[in-house]
Amino acid sequence: MPQYFAIIGKKDNPIYEAEFTSQQGQQGQLQQGFQQNLKELNAFILHASLDIVEDLQWQVNPNAQHGKGGFLRSKNVTNIDNCYLGKVDHFYGLAITAYVTYGGMKLVMIHGGPPNGNTQIDDNMVKSFYQEVHELYVKTLMNPFYRLNEPIPSPAFDSRVRALARKYLNR
Amino acid sequence: MSQKIILPSTSDDGVYTQSDGYEYTIGPKQSLPNEANAIPTPSRIYSESLIYRKQEVSLSAMAFLFQEMIATIHRASSSAQDFETRLNGYGYGIGTRLVELLNLRNSIPPNYSKSSTFLSNSSSTSVNESHGSSGTGTGTLSSASDHSHHYHENGTESLAAVISNMKPRDLKILDILQFVHGTMWTYLFGCASDDLVKSSERDNEYMIVDNLPVLTQFIPAGRSCDYFTCGIIQGFLDSAEFPCRVSAHSMPQGELDQRTVYLIQFDKHVLERDNLRFGS
């Protein structure tokens, strides 16, 4: 299952994007990616969900509430954690999860699914992935030469995020 | 390849060689087929742990640095207003970083600490020694062996792996102010600020009182060097999406003639949001 992951900055600008494609088995097999013609839409789909994220991030307990937008939400997570927002939106079989950092950065991800059928999300794994990326982001912020809201061009960051994606998202 | 764009916001050496990090002019990269076998890019910033270590900085050293900073800004600025704005800007960047750092550190379970795992790793004799020498702090030592160690593939320690639940984000004005007054102040100055007051006249005004500002205690009154701290507060609150303006006012009271009040004026929409979400 492919994923499209992005960190969205304060001005709704992407400061980091990546596409994770799973590698099942050995090199012989095909990589499963997004469909080429739909791939271009990923950024739009993702940004379209930001309104929901911005609503949810001010709810005291976004994961427990089934009121607003509740039918979209995954119900597996039951804790007081309000950084991880769980599944916030979906779009033709693609699921969108989100995570908000303390500084208001939005970590958003589109989970691609099998061609026909709904995408299942393992909330605990996704949450762990987000937390690890959050930590990497804080480490980036500790770099005195990095300024808030700028793209993160560091290859070290990139390689670590991809390693985390392999660890948590590709089962 | 497209024209290489020079991005000053990185100190990683990789950028000067063949970079394969994220480039926003190109967009997201796909995973490479063999990336699992690739050697992780070495980086000091990402290898260091974010865990809090007890470190004290000499106040003299800090005061001299601050003094030189003030003098430089003062030389460069044309008016008092300009001076305050610049000084504010210096603190702002610190504030924006502290929001993420301090909250993340607060999420770490209290019984997890770097020193304890370090001691349990070292030879057993040293643990016995510290057991014998003093009774303080041995409580964490005994439980240290229970902790499993979490490492990324490349050997760096990950804090996120030991966090089961992140500290909830502060959504209410009072919660975030408590955090500034308590946690942030303690981190910066070694103690909580002396008071946190809500203005009786205006709804959007809050005050943080410091009886003896650590940074500016050697600087005679008359010039507002406290705007550095204002910048930190403002950067912190702005970044946590509580936009505000912060100003410093010297308000001597009795013996405390260096007492400083930081006045925080939140933007209107912060109050509206607070009322909408949490109003009675």
Add this chain to the structure above:
Amino acid sequence: MTVRMLLVINKSGGLIYHRSFEADVDEGLNSNDYLILASILHGSFAIATQLTPKALQLSQSSSRNIDYTVPYIPYVGMPRGRTGNERTKSTASTSQGKLGSFKGDDFFKEPFQSWNRSGVRQLCTDEFTMYIYQTMTGLKFVVVTSQGTLSPANPSSSNNIFNIHVADNFLRKIYCLYSDYVMKDPFYSLEMPIKSTLFDKQVKQMVDNLV
């Protein structure tokens, strides 16, 4: 020991700080007189080396072995009623508990070297006694006390040595204050007169504690 006046003279002989703690001392002297006084003091301090008796100068080798260590005398000029030898005023517990960038309850707690090796350390008259403390960089702290008349019969009594040590301890603390409240003031330029109100306040407090 009642402090009547405190002067700070920079390394080129300019007066950068003066403060008198008795109203009547001021009479007859204007600020210009003080400047002249300071440079005379500075000059005579410099030539004082040459006034050393010939006998001492000849035995240079022996003078090299002189111990310049000043013993630490506890809590000179510190608030609260201490068990120091110096009689300190036991002020009410208004102590802020903090000594600027210095840790602990006293600025320093160890004996120190006197850098005032060639010049005058003490000047006695019938009216007053003057003590001079010189720092490594040539800065001079001068204090004038009201305690006059050393008994001529016994000029080098142990009591007098003790007084010098107390004065050295006291002036070194003023130096500590100087390093905090003058050197860490971004708006102070070196060698210029000290205008810091905080320094003024701290000095006053320390002198008051001494009484």
